[in-house]
Amino acid sequence: MLDRSYLIICLFALVAMFGGGLIGLYVARALPEHHLTKESGAVVKLAAAIVASLTSLVLALMLSAANGAYSVNAGIVTKLGADIVQLDHLLRAYGPEASEARASLRAYAGHKSEELFPASPPPHVDARRSADLLDRLADSIMSLELADRRHTALANQALSLTNQIYAERWLLWENPGTTVPTPFLFVLIFWLFLVYLSFGVFAPPNLTVVASLFLSSLAVTGAIFLILQLGDPMHHSWLRISGEPLQRAMSEIARP
Template sequence: MSSVLVALIVFLSLFGGAMLGMWVARRLAEHHLAKETQDAVKLGVGMVVAVSSLILGLMTASVKGNFDATSRDVQQFATYLITLDGTLRDYGPPAEPARAALLGFTRHLLAASWQITDPLADGRPKVVLDKPDPWAQVAFSGVIKAIRALAPGTPLEVDLKAEALERGRTLSVLRWTVIEESVTTVPPIFTAVLIVWLTLIFMSFGLFAPVNRVSVVAFMLCAVCLAGAIFLILEMSSPFDGLIYVSPASMEHALAQMMKPA
């Protein structure tokens, strides 16, 4: 279910709950709305509000932490791409096939994760979820094979080949780290329970609120704000999918550096 649809459901549930509370209040006997009843209901709802606030805070911290970690991993990945390309440049012409394979691998990652057909063009890219891609794995294997195929003839070339292989292994680990940790799944049952809690809270608000335009507009705005919060949480849970995503700037910079003439 998309984050926009979930946010719409949250808004309708919360605003509908407030309106339902107002509707029920007008049909209850006066003694059911006495001050003692209001105090008892507010006491119970206050506990639910506290727990809901805690849950929302934990969800936000979890997805935001994962989003920031993924962003750092992408930046680190781009850094290792640049340093590996620099090592291959230092090796000289025999390493050109490996550099070409690395360039193709980088182009593919940009196209697969951010759908950037021209990585150096201006404009905001459309983003799709980064999933394990067999072609990219084959492409990266081609980079490693090209490095291993180098036949160093001097001590310097031996050191450069060893350095390139080490950075290649680090890139492989980082790539799978980004893939495996790029999505923080928010369990649907977890979201459903939270929506039920928030709906009950809004029903209690509407139960004792005066029926006028100001109250209705206030409840509508509050429902929009909470729906927006849920929307942001779900959007950040997928760093390579949706409206909020990890910036490809570091990868574009890496590709630009790799495309510079030797």
């Protein structure tokens, strides 16, 4: 499911860039002849090249940051699945006394999977309930009777893994959404508008030029769309993080 606000931003960017090029073509016909000399064109193209270079650098940095956010979140989900499987293995090794803790772990894993990767249409999932289930899991582990050194070591390792799952839960819950500040994004679109405006002023008004302006605007819009999607992989993103690690973990811990 796509966030409508992202589509609106991308449509605005496309209109700004392509519209800027068309405005430049129109303005060129209204300007006096001495404004369109080779000397004037050289200065305008130089100024546009500076803005275009700055815009290209910013787009590259934004794409790198968005890809980093995507990779970090994907890594947290994978680590969460691995920790759930490892915790279940420790509880299984502890013995029948840990059956209640294992049931709490299964309940938490199922609820967390629904919370992070809801079905379509997504049901209402209480995010607070996953925290309560995790608290219940920790209480079950701390309530285990430590009969000997082996059980003590297993319980300590299980509690340590539970603390890691707590940390991973909060890291995913605190995900603020897109890594791109909206005001900065609109400043970037304004820069692109100026660049395309300068392109249109000194371009001949023919179909080839218009098609080139549109296709290049579409390409840059695609890059902005990709940045928005990669920067927000947990909220209505077309490039959503895969829930397969959690699904595999749930299949593994379902074994008796």
